[in-house]
Amino acid sequence: MSQFQRFLAKRIGIAAALTLVAVTIIxxxxxxxPGSPFTxxxxxxxxxxxxxxxxxxxxxxxxxxxxxxxxxxQNLLTFQFGYSIRQTRPVWEIxxxxxxxxxxxxxxxxxxxxxxxxLLGMYAGWNRGSWLETGSIVTTTFLRSTPVFITxxxxxxxxxxxxxxxxxxxxxxxxASPDGFAATYLSVDFxxxxxxxxxxxxxxxxxxxxxxxxxxxxxxxxxxxxxxxxAKGLSETEQLLxxxxxxxxxxxxxxxxxxGMIFQGLILLEVVFGWPGIGRQLVTSISQQDFxxxxxxxxxxxxxxxxxxxxxxxxxxxFDPAVTAGxxx
Amino acid sequence: MSVDSVEPVRSWVRSGADRIASSLRFVVGDTPAAVGxxxxxxxxxxxxFGPAIAPHDPIRYSVQTGQGAIARxxxxxxxxxxxxxxxxxxxxxxxxxxxRPTFVVGLFGGVATGGVGFLxxxxxxxxxxxxxxxxxRLTDLTFSLPFMPMAxxxxxxxxxxxxxxxxxxxxxxxxxxxxxxxxxxxxxSERTFVRSAKASGAGHLRTMFVHVAPNVLPIAFLYTAYGxxxxxxxxxxxxxxxxxxxTTTSWxxxxxxxxxxxxxxxxxxxxxxxxxxxAAVTTSVFxxxxxxxxxxxxxxxxxxx
Numbered sequence: 001m002s003q004f005q006r007f008l009a010k011r012i013g014i015a016a017a018l019t020l021v022a023v024t025i026i027x028x029x030x031x032x033x034p035g036s037p038f039t040x041x042x043x044x045x046x047x048x049x050x051x052x053x054x055x056x057x058x059x060x061x062x063x064x065x066x067x068x069x070x071x072x073x074q075n076l077l078t079f080q081f082g083y084s085i086r087q088t089r090p091v092w093e094i095x096x097x098x099x100x101x102x103x104x105x106x107x108x109x110x111x112x113x114x115x116x117x118x119l120l121g122m123y124a125g126w127n128r129g130s131w132l133e134t135g136s137i138v139t140t141t142f143l144r145s146t147p148v149f150i151t152x153x154x155x156x157x158x159x160x161x162x163x164x165x166x167x168x169x170x171x172x173x174x175x176a177s178p179d180g181f182a183a184t185y186l187s188v189d190f191x192x193x194x195x196x197x198x199x200x201x202x203x204x205x206x207x208x209x210x211x212x213x214x215x216x217x218x219x220x221x222x223x224x225x226x227x228x229x230x231a232k233g234l235s236e237t238e239q240l241l242x243x244x245x246x247x248x249x250x251x252x253x254x255x256x257x258x259x260g261m262i263f264q265g266l267i268l269l270e271v272v273f274g275w276p277g278i279g280r281q282l283v284t285s286i287s288q289q290d291f292x293x294x295x296x297x298x299x300x301x302x303x304x305x306x307x308x309x310x311x312x313x314x315x316x317x318x319f320d321p322a323v324t325a326g327x328x329x
Numbered sequence: 330m331s332v333d334s335v336e337p338v339r340s341w342v343r344s345g346a347d348r349i350a351s352s353l354r355f356v357v358g359d360t361p362a363a364v365g366x367x368x369x370x371x372x373x374x375x376x377x378f379g380p381a382i383a384p385h386d387p388i389r390y391s392v393q394t395g396q397g398a399i400a401r402x403x404x405x406x407x408x409x410x411x412x413x414x415x416x417x418x419x420x421x422x423x424x425x426x427x428x429r430p431t432f433v434v435g436l437f438g439g440v441a442t443g444g445v446g447f448l449x450x451x452x453x454x455x456x457x458x459x460x461x462x463x464x465x466r467l468t469d470l471t472f473s474l475p476f477m478p479m480a481x482x483x484x485x486x487x488x489x490x491x492x493x494x495x496x497x498x499x500x501x502x503x504x505x506x507x508x509x510x511x512x513x514x515x516x517x518s519e520r521t522f523v524r525s526a527k528a529s530g531a532g533h534l535r536t537m538f539v540h541v542a543p544n545v546l547p548i549a550f551l552y553t554a555y556g557x558x559x560x561x562x563x564x565x566x567x568x569x570x571x572x573x574x575x576t577t578t579s580w581x582x583x584x585x586x587x588x589x590x591x592x593x594x595x596x597x598x599x600x601x602x603x604x605x606x607x608a609a610v611t612t613s614v615f616x617x618x619x620x621x622x623x624x625x626x627x628x629x630x631x632x633x634x
Contacts, residue, residue, distance in 0.1 A: 014466065018473050025474060029482055138361050138616065145615040146608040147562040149569055153584065153593065153604060161594050211619075264475035268566050272588070283570060286481050294482070301475040309472065 007317055015310045020073075022302040027072055030291045031065065072295075081296035086288050091296045095278060099263075099300065101171060102270070102277035104185065105194070106262045109201035114255050117206040121213030122244040126236075128218060136210060144207025149268035152200050156272070159196060166196045169274040197273040201266060205258065212254055216247020249319050253312040260308025264301040351624070362620035365613030372610045375425060376432025383425035387578040390419060405598050412598035414586065423578050424602040430491050430579035431561055431607070434498065438560025441499035443553025446506025451545065453507070454514025455537050465511070468504040476501045477566070484572040491574050494567060498560045505559075506552035510545050517544045547625040551618055558614035565607050580606050 063071070075082065081091035117140065124133040143151060160168035167173075171193050178184040220226060220243045229239050267279030274280070278297055285293040380387075393399060403413040411420035453464040480497050487493050517523060518541060526540045567573055568581025569588070580603035587599045 014469065018466075018469055021470055022473050029479075032486070134361065137619070141361075141615045141619065142608065142612045145558055145562070145611040147566050147569075147611070149566060150584070150604045150608055153588065153600060157593065157597055157600060261475075264477050267477050268569065271570065282478055283481065286485055287571075289485075298475065298478045298482070301478055302473050305475060306473045309469070 004317065008314060011310055011313050015306050018306050019303060022306070023073070023076055023299055024069075026295060026298050026302070027069055030295055031068075076299060081299075082292045084285075084290055084293050086285075086290045086293075091292050094293060095281065095296055095300070098276060098278045098281045101275065102263055102266075102279065105197055105270075105275060105277065106201055106266060107259075109198050110205055110255070110258055110262065113202045113205040114209055114251065116202075117209040118213040118244075118248075118251050121210035122217050122240060122247075124210065125214035125217030125221075126240050126243075128221070133214070137214070140207035140210045143203045144205075147268065148200065148204045148266055149272045151204060152197070152269055152272040155196060155200055167193050168196070171274075171276055197269060197275055200273075201269060204266070204269070208254060208258075209251060212250050213244070213247060216250060217243050220247065249316060252319075253316045256308045256312035256315060260305040260312075263297075263304055359620040361616045365616040368609050368613040369617070372428065372432065372606075372613075375428035376436075377429075379425040379428040379432075383422040385419045385422040387418065387423040387426040390422065411602050412596065414590075414592070414596070414599055416586075420583075420599050420602060423583055424580075424606065427578045427580045427583055427603060428606065430574060430577050431564060431581070431610070434491050434495050434564040435557045435561040435610070437492075437495045438498040438502075438564070439553050439555075439557030441495065442502045442556030442560065443506055443549055445499060445503035446552060446556075447510055447545075447549040449503060449507040450510025451514055451537060451542060454511040455518060455533070455541060457515075461511070464507070468507050471501055471504045474501070476563070480563070480567060481570065481572060484567065489567070489572055489574050491564075491577070494564055494574070495560065498563045502556060502559050502563075506549060506556070509552065510548055513545045513548055514541055517541050547621075551621055551625065554614050554618050554621075558611040558618075561607065561614075562611055580604075 079092070081095070083089065084091050084094055087094060120136055124130075124136050127133055156168045159165050171190065172178060172184070172187075173189050178187070184190065217240070226239060226243060229242055234242070263278050267283060269275070270277040270280040271283060278300065282294065282297040282301075285291075285297065399416075405412045411424060414420060414423070449464055449468070453461040479501065483497055484493070523536065523540050526536050531540070564573070564579070565581035565584070568579050569585045571585060571589075573579055573582045573585070583603040584600065587593050587596060593600060
């Protein structure tokens with residue numbers, strides 16, 4: 001096995017172990033919650049003992065804890081998340097569309113901001129000390145350090161309630177009852193609802209990319225490598241592009257990490273905008289104690305982080321062999 | 330105690346003080362950071378004295394109109410300079426009193442985050458090997474357990490109060506400083522003075538705290554400051570989702586009430602004070618942190634023109 005393969009095997013092993021530990025913690029945290037969602041149902045006295053027993057066995061709750069745990073692990077491996085308690089339909093049927101709604105909002109936002117703010121950051125770093133550098137740093141620092149729901153609230157007040165340009169809530173008009181993919185996502189109504197949360201997400205993510213790209217360029221200014229390019233008579237733009245290319249690795253790995261945190265990072269954004277994504281569903285399900293849904297949602301969030309962390313590690317190891325040589329821990 | 334054992338401690342303190350003084354000077358020279366410092370000092374003042382200088386009780390007192398009715402959703406007037414809430418409460422008093430929980434969680438959450446992260450990073454980097462492996466897998470685990478969902482889960486069965494929230498924040502966020510400090514410790518440990526200290530028979534504890542720690546303290550300070558901002562943001566976010574301390578007024582809780590009551594459509598005076606309060610404080614911390622980072626990160630500061 002080459003060094004890289006060994007590194008890869010080790011990383012994948014760690015990721016698998018982490019997943020196991022994470023789902024175990026989620027499972028037991030939920031089981032420790034006082035009172036199952038059925039307590040109320042049973043206490044209402046409207047069900048016969050036999051009905052109660054049937055419901056419990058339907059959800060596997062009549063088995064000893066370790067059996068429940070094993071079934072749970074087995075089900076997760078096959079992405080069988082069981083049935084929602086509140087909605088009596090498969091968890092996946094509930095979460096699938098929500099997952100998609102989150103992705104369709106945040107992936108384009110992340111890509112947009114990665115491209116735009118990296119370019120802006122490179123330019124800012126190149127023009128060190130300019131008003132543009134200070135201005136862009138202060139603005140993006142504000143955007144990334146302020147909790148996202150505050151930016152969202154301020155934007156809603158300005159663009160929805162004051163200027164009345166875009167709707168403040170939801171993904172479609174309440175009266176719209178779209179059928180199928182195209183009708184749901186390819187309409188002016190959808191776009192109209194999309195603009196504000198998309199913009200806030202782009203702005204929220206911008207700070208880290210901008211600073212990474214800017215620091216990368218600043219670090220390389222005055223390096224031997226750049227002096228060589230200057231001596232070769234390359235134009236300013238060409239020099240900047242070459243410098244930028246060298247500092248792209250941190251941006252790339254950071255992009256992977258951010259992608260991993262995509263489901264959990266902007267729960268509050270979804271809540272404020274009433275966006276029917278997985279984060280908002282999680283908050284609703286927690287308050288309803290619908291723990292098959294909670295369990296599945298948290299599992300998906302953890303899995304995304306673990307997988308993308310792995311990807312980030314592998315990316316930097318692949319492009320920067322010094323990482324693997326050091327054992328890569 | 331022999332002179333020999335006191336001397337490193339003395340120089341430790343002296344160099345620490347010098348470093349703080351010089352970075353303060355730098356921070357003041359950087360306009361955004363200087364503005365941030367003013368904001369933070371104001372915030373700390375509000376955190377300590379806010380509830381005392383609030384003209385009314387934030388929850389019990391209701392503003393009344395000339396006719397004696399409760400003044401609901403009133404825009405700013407002389408009697409209520411920041412207007413009133415949908416329940417007739419004085420927004421100005423709530424703003425002043427709400428600074429305290431925000432401040433307490435920020436301060437203690439930040440110190441705990443920085444402190445735990447510092448210790449974990451120091452021990453992992455210093456001992457290396459199995460110790461390092463175990464501690465780093467533990468940080469990986471806290472990285473993969475999503476913070477917000479886990480915090481929400483925990484807060485459904487623990488009655489939220491500011492100390493529980495502080496503890497949850499610290500339990501999840503120490504991983505950031507831990508990683509950075511570990512890698513810093515790794516590079517410091519290779520330097521000659523650490524090796525010679527070890528070779529001359531200094532114990533682990535002594536080498537770790539007297540020779541290695543001072544060199545990573547600036548980063549620990551930086552991440553403690555960032556920890557303050559993360560804690561404030563986390564506290565506000567949890568309170569906004571309804572998982573805050575239900576007995577006290579905090580900025581996050583004010584925002585929850587204005588949002589949940591639907592008054593956000595009209596009552597801008599109820600939204601702006603807490604929103605700007607939180608945004609100003611978290612931004613200030615990061616602006617100061619960034620300026621400070623340029624002082625302690627030679628790669629950025631030395632190669633600039």
